[in-house]
Amino acid sequence: MDPVTHLAVGALGGQALRKPLRRDKHVLVFCLLAAWLPDIDNFIGILGPEFYLIHHRGLTHSFLGAILLAALFVWIFRWFVPSFSFIRGFVLVYLLIALHIFLDxxxxxxxxxxxxxxxxxxxxTSVFIIDPIYTLVMLFCMYRSAKYLKTRKTLALLGLAWVFIYPAFNLGVRYGLEYYLEQRFVREGVAFNAFDVSTDVLSPFFWKVIVDQGDAYQLGGVNVFKLRQPLTFTRYEKADNNLFREFGQISSLFATYHWFFDFPIMRTEQIEKETLITFGDLRFATAAPFLQHQRNNDQLPFTLTMVLDEQQKPVRYQYQRRGREQVVLLIE
Structure with a gap:
């Protein structure tokens, strides 16, 4: 989930705990930092893309790691506010980290x-990685709780309740769509081994559908207000597991990608004398009509490309994370 949502949850937690006419601002600061704390593992990106893929949302986002993280954070915080209770602080941090884990x-x-x-x-999967509806309701409750001191706790608790109500509602919509689509695929003779309904940019109104057809995936979208409309899909070639294993012997990054991906796809293209094989994951694709340009796997957040020479010998590979400079590594 995005940082704004995590911080909003921390602010709501702080507002729920603060007493109406007190100025214990350190509690609010404490909750804001605690709610964001697991994402401290983003800094491991400086150690390289493979380390980031393996360890981001790892130890700091686990129930066991949260115990260590909470204890360390309270210990450091007490340097600045010695009167702060370690036991109460530990329980509070752990709960806020648990909420962070829930949001992810x-x-x-x-x-x-x-x-x-x-x-x-x-x-x-029930909420898209950035969901304006989800976050804005939290921010509204946070604002109102700060403005009206006598109802601060009630408004903050309503905001915290929304943290669970909205995903539960979306999950119900998702399960309903899965049942509907299964019946429709059978009725219309759509071939599939399995299919997955996942959040998209406009969820809960628009959802992404990935259909597994054996050697390929089909990506489409469904609008809950236009269920009778014909379903249209874009075909993607499935990634070859043998290529992942072959390239994994050259660089462990390919083996890590194979572990990380849920719906691995590949595209092969010829550029002058070189052959480029690019891998991506439809988990990060979009089927939203106004984002059609992002349906190519070179627009996905995480792509990995192996470059072969004229003799089909690997010469280099390229890692691309959207919004970041491409990393090119030569093969000796």
Whole structure:
């Protein structure tokens, strides 16, 4: 989830705890920092893309890691506010970190909540990574709770309740769509091994549908207000697992990508004398009509490209994270 939403939850937590006519601002600062704290692992990106993919949303986003993180944070915070209770502070930080983990768990990116026992990523996809409806309601409750001191706690608690109500509603919509689409695919003779309904830019009104057809994926979108409209799909070639294994022997980054991706796709293109094989994940694609230009896998947030020479020998590979400079690595 985006940083603004995490901070909004922290502010709501601080407003719920502060007493109406007191100026204990350190509680609000404490809650804001605690709510953002697990994302401190973003700084590991300086150690390279592979380290980032493996460890972001890892230890600091796990239930066990949260114990260590909460204890360390309260210990440091007490340097500045010695009167702050360690036990109460620890419980509060752990709860706010748990809320942070929850907010990341409801997105499609996945979170290693049981690390270090397993590095499996879990997701209960119900909210898009940036959801204006979700965040604006929280910000509204936060603003009103700051403005009206006598009802501060009630308004803040309503905002915290919204943290759970909205994803639960979206999850119900998602499950309803899955049932509807399964019936419709059977009725219309759409071939599929499996399919997945996931959040998109306009969820809960617009949802992404990924249909597994064996050797390919089909990506489409469904509008909950226009369910009778014909479904249109874009075909993507599935990534070749053998290529992942072959390239993984050259660089472990390809093996990491294979672990990280849920719906791996690939595109092969010829540029002059070189062959480029680009891998991406439809988990990060969009089917929103006004974002059609992002349907190519070179527009996805995380892509990895192997470049082959005329003899089909790997000569370099390129990692691209959207919004960042492309990383090019030569093969010796």
């Amino acid at each position: 768990l409801i997105t499609s990116y996945g979170t290693q909540i049981f690390f270090p026992f397993t590095n499996a990523r879990y997701a209960v």
